[in-house]
Amino acid sequence: MNTIHQQEMEQLRVLFRQEAIDRAGDRIRILEVFLDTEEHVTCAELIALLNKKDYDFEPDFVRETLKLLACYGFVQENKFELEESTYEHRHLGYHHDHLICTRCQKIVEFEDDDLEALQLQIASQYGFHMLQHKMEIYGLCSDCINKREPLVSIASAREGEWVQIKEFLGGSGIQNRLASLGIRVGDEVELLTNSGKGPLVLAHNCSRLAVGRGIAKKIMIIPGGKEKGQTPGLRLSRLKEGQKATIVRVGGTSAFRRRLMEMGFLKGTEIQIEKYAPLQDPMELILKGYHISLRVCEASQIVVKKV
CATH class of the missing domain: 2.30.30.90 (Ferrous iron transport protein A (FeoA))
Structure with missing residues (x-):
């Protein structure tokens, strides 16, 4: 067990003594087994890990202990859009976000300093003091796509x-x-x-x-x-006023694609978002010097690359 985990075990012992928590020794053993895995686990998966260590705790006791550990800040409960809650380590001063595969339910942790800075910047722009946040990206993992x-x-x-x-x-x-x-x-x-x-x-x-x-x-x-070899790319409807992009491709129905091609929406053409209507729909674009109006749902059919 690494130093951080040893420190957390000792902190938990102190808290349990202060709060007179019952069966503290058994709960410490559950935390010890939990800290031995680096995976996100469900309650049932943790019980299986405990059984491998020859512990035979009641499922309700394990479930109650996980809730207690989450309450004291040693365990993070995640209620992703999955069938069951999952639990992971919660280390002081450490933050990460998650990628969740909606097919196999794989969970991948990631960190990005630029993303964290951007979120603080956005909160500041709106005069918002951010206390905490979480990012959950749902999609298909590379294994599921390849299969x-x-x-x-x-x-x-x-x-x-x-x-x-x-x-x-x-x-x-x-x-x-x-x-x-x-x-x-x-x-x-x-x-x-x-x-x-x-x-x-x-x-x-x-x-x-x-x-x-x-x-x-x-x-x-x-x-x-x-x-x-195409990539999904960025939808035109996601751009903000003043942003420029080049057209990668136009989706939608064949009639819609023909109409936009006749208007000049061709691959490689530069386009700029001029403004949105007061209710954000339609959006006004500048294409080859012309001012064009598109509904947001139509713009969502156009894949672009920002310039």
Whole structure:
């Protein structure tokens, strides 16, 4: 056990004596096993680790001890968008953020000094005194992406993911039904909700569409921007007033892409955000010296790179 962990064990002993906590010795043993792992663990996973050390504590006692350790600041409980809470070490003066894979539930810790400084700067700009913060980035880890088949059904995509429709399975009836909703091969859509049962809700052409799970399984997709070495990139709708960018690609329906190409939205073209309307929609752009208005949902279909 390293020096930091030894110090924390001693601090906990002192606190337990001061507070007259019952079964203090058993709770210290639980903390010791917990500190031996560097992973985020659930209560059930910690119980399994304790069993490997030949400890046979009641599950309710382990759960209560974790809550107590969190209360005293030795354990950090994380309620990510996962099935169960996870617990990690909480060391004084140390902060990190998290990447969470929504498929395999892997949790990756990261630190970025520039990001921390930027968050303080943003808080200061708004006259806000920041006490604490947390950043949780949800997505797919590299292992899960590499395991994916080249084509998958949209029913297996994750919430928040941009995907491109490549083909429809089934006969003309399915194609006609989807065409009546305005969904065609080549379109890019954002998956808003996918609970694993019931309909999926897609953002498409500035509208929300509900698609039954049976039909969703017949819509074959690739992750948006993954074709021909493309990268997902930054959406034009995320830029602020005055910022400039170059166009990487235009998504959306084929009709939408044609309309924007005719307006001059071509790959490599520089574009500037002039201003947003009072309610933030629409947004005014400068493209090749022309002033153009776009709805924010339309701008979200345009991938750009800041300059």
